[in-house]
Structures are given as structure tokens and as C-alpha cells.
Amino acid sequence: MSQGSQPVEPIRWTADTLHLLDQRRLPHEVTYVACHTAREVAVAIRDMVVRGAPAIGVSAAFGMALAWKGGEDLRSAADELRRARPTAVNLMWAVDRMLEARQRGADLVVEAQAMFDADVAANRRIGRFGAELLGNRATVLTHCNAGALATAGYGTALGVVRAAVESGKNIAVFADETRPYLQGARLTAWELQQEGIDVTLITDSMAGHFFQQGKFDAAVVGADRIAANGDTANKIGTYTVAVLANAHGVPFYVAAPMSTIDVSCPSGEGIPIEERSATEVIEILGRRMAPEGVAVRHPAFDVTPARLITAIITDRGVLRPPYSESIARAVAGNQQGS
Numbered sequence: 001m002s003q004g005s006q007p008v009e010p011i012r013w014t015a016d017t018l019h020l021l022d023q024r025r026l027p028h029e030v031t032y033v034a035c036h037t038a039r040e041v042a043v044a045i046r047d048m049v050v051r052g053a054p055a056i057g058v059s060a061a062f063g064m065a066l067a068w069k070g071g072e073d074l075r076s077a078a079d080e081l082r083r084a085r086p087t088a089v090n091l092m093w094a095v096d097r098m099l100e101a102r103q104r105g106a107d108l109v110v111e112a113q114a115m116f117d118a119d120v121a122a123n124r125r126i127g128r129f130g131a132e133l134l135g136n137r138a139t140v141l142t143h144c145n146a147g148a149l150a151t152a153g154y155g156t157a158l159g160v161v162r163a164a165v166e167s168g169k170n171i172a173v174f175a176d177e178t179r180p181y182l183q184g185a186r187l188t189a190w191e192l193q194q195e196g197i198d199v200t201l202i203t204d205s206m207a208g209h210f211f212q213q214g215k216f217d218a219a220v221v222g223a224d225r226i227a228a229n230g231d232t233a234n235k236i237g238t239y240t241v242a243v244l245a246n247a248h249g250v251p252f253y254v255a256a257p258m259s260t261i262d263v264s265c266p267s268g269e270g271i272p273i274e275e276r277s278a279t280e281v282i283e284i285l286g287r288r289m290a291p292e293g294v295a296v297r298h299p300a301f302d303v304t305p306a307r308l309i310t311a312i313i314t315d316r317g318v319l320r321p322p323y324s325e326s327i328a329r330a331v332a333g334n335q336q337g338s
């Protein structure tokens with residue numbers, strides 16, 4: 001299982017250029033796409049060169065920094081970046097923060113770098129809080145990729161796993177392959193292998209079987225947007241995992257930074273769900289496997305109702321139900337602290 005320890009760096013800023021690890025090519029190739037304008041960053045986000053809510057947010061912040069350096073119109077750059085993907089609220093949050101920073105006369109490169117550092121620090125805090133929820137020996141199911149690749153570094157759900165392993169716990173991860181885009185098979189399996197963390201890949205349809213066998217001690221996933229009442233949008237298939245966890249009495253944890261909480265959304269019903277191309281469903285890795293002309297749906301995210309979530313692990317601590325109250329308290333604390 002162990003392939004040695006390699007740091008995973010999804011986002012690099014050097015010489016006024018944003019370098020994004022091309023996640024479409026993983027696990028076969030480690031190559032970077034260079035972005036020099038906000039438009040190039042928006043295209044990279046839309047085309048999944050970079051993905052994962054916090055990584056999208058930090059990349060968009062650097063996109064705004066590029067727009068500022070290049071003398072582009074910041075409002076148009078902001079609009080273009082916001083349109084790149086609709087569900088991950090970190091994208092809107094990051095763009096808005098950069099516009100506010102500019103109003104204060106801030107240097108947007110410094111601001112984006114600060115956002116990058118703050119994201120890694122937030123993930124380390126999430127990791128520490130979350131690690132305490134796991135036993136000394138535990139098998140954790142995760143869905144999609146909420147790891148270092150999905151953030152500025154360290155990860156949210158996989159940050160919890162990393163922190164638990166760093167604290168000496170014996171943690172094994174089962175990764176759902178995550179159809180249709182295969183973030184689990186291509187990214188989570190690769191990322192955990194890089195660090196020598198015990199990972200077993202399963203198809204999404206195998207999760208129920210392993211829950212029934214009592215294999216999992218916890219399910220830990222990331223989030224793209226958390227509504228004020230705790231309803232959580234995450235990669236399509238997350239809701240299924242939550243229902244299974246609930247049916248088998250296994251704790252279901254969401255790990256996310258405060259920047260993923262959208263208090264302007266009262267409940268999950270208000271979260272926009274990205275519908276992606278039919279090709280991603282019809283084809284696997286560029287090879288068609290469904291008949292011509294078949295009708296296809298491709299919602300890229302689903303919403304897990306708050307009642308199925310045991311706790312939300314944030315950088316401000318572990319939030320418990322009722323989430324309307326714990327989220328409001330955490331957000332108020334966050335605003336005071338920032």
C-alpha cells in the first residue's frame with residue numbers, strides 16, 4: 001500500500017504565474033497548467049484541472065490577483081470566475097473577499113497568498129478536531145476527494161485521516177471510486193498512496209455491502225456548501241453514503257472550513273446543483289459504454305439533510321445538532337475573530 005511520502009501540491013504560485021496541478025491527468029502524470037490571466041483560471045476551474053471547493057476558492061483568489069496585476073477589470077474577472085462552477089460556495093466567498101480587499105487598497109497577490117496559508121492552517125485545525133472523533137484503530141469510508149488535492153494542502157476529510165495517523169492512530173481508509181468522474185479512484189487512492197496511508201478502493205455500489213459487514217467505524221466526507229440549517233451539498237453519491245451510515249448506526253461526519261458555510265442559504269433546497277456534461281456519464285476515461293441516443297442526467301452534487309449528519313468538523317471546532325444554532329454561533333465567532 002505504501003508508495004513512500006510525497007507532498008501533494010495542487011496549487012503553486014511562482015513568478016507571477018499560477019501553476020495548477022492538472023488533476024485530469026492523475027494518477028498517470030504529474031503535470032502543471034500555467035495560468036497568466038483570470039480567464040485561464042476560470043477555464044481551469046470549469047474544466048476540472050483544479051477541483052474541490054477550497055482549492056477552487058484559493059485558485060480563484062489567485063485568478064483575481066492575476067487580473068489585478070494585468071490591469072484587467074476586476075468586476076468582469078470576478079463574474080467570469082464565479083460562473084466557472086456554481087455549487088462550491090468557496091469560489092464566491094474567495095472572489096468577494098478579493099474585491100473587498102481591493103477596496104481597502106490591498107495587494108491582491110499578498111491577499112491570495114494569505115488565503116492559501118489560511119486554508120492550510122484551517123485544514124490542520126479541522127484535522128486535529130476530527131482526529132479526536134476516531135478511535136485508536138478505525139476504518140473510515142470516504143467519498144470523492146476531500147484531500148490535499150481539493151484544498152491548498154492537507155485536506156478536510158483526508159486531513160482528519162492524516163491528523164489521526166500523525167497522532168499515532170491506526171487508520172485504514174476505504175475510498176468510493178466516485179462515479180462518474182472517479183475522484184475516489186484517480187485522486188483519493190493516489191493521494192493516500194503518496195503518503196503511505198492504508199487505502200482500499202471500492203466501487204460506489206459496494207459501500208452498502210461493507211456497511212452491512214460492520215467494516216466501517218465512521219464515514220468522513222467534505223462539503224461544497226453547507227446551508228444555515230446544516231444541510232450539506234457534496235459530491236453526488238454522498239447522500240447515499242449518509243443514508244447507509246444512518247441505517248447501520250455508523251457516525252457520518254462532514255469536514256469543512258467555515259468558508260464552506262453559506263448562511264445566506266437557509267436550507268439545502270437553496271443550494272444550486274451543478275449539472276455537468278452527459279459525456280462524463282456516457283464515457284469512462286474517454287471510452288463510450290452506453291448506447292447512442294440514451295437520455296442522461298448528471299447532477300454533480302447531492303444534498304445530505306442535516307438530520308443524517310452526526311457532526312460537522314470545522315476549523316472552529318466540532319458542530320453538533322441542532323445545526324441552526326451551532327452554525328450561527330460558529331459564524332458569529334468567526335466574524336468576531338477575523
Ligand code: MRU
Nearest residue numbers: 051052053146150156222223235
Ligand atoms: O466536482 P469536484 O471534484 O470539485 O467535487 C469535490 C467534492 O465534492 C469535495 O468533496 C468537496 O469539494 C470538498 S473538498 C475539500
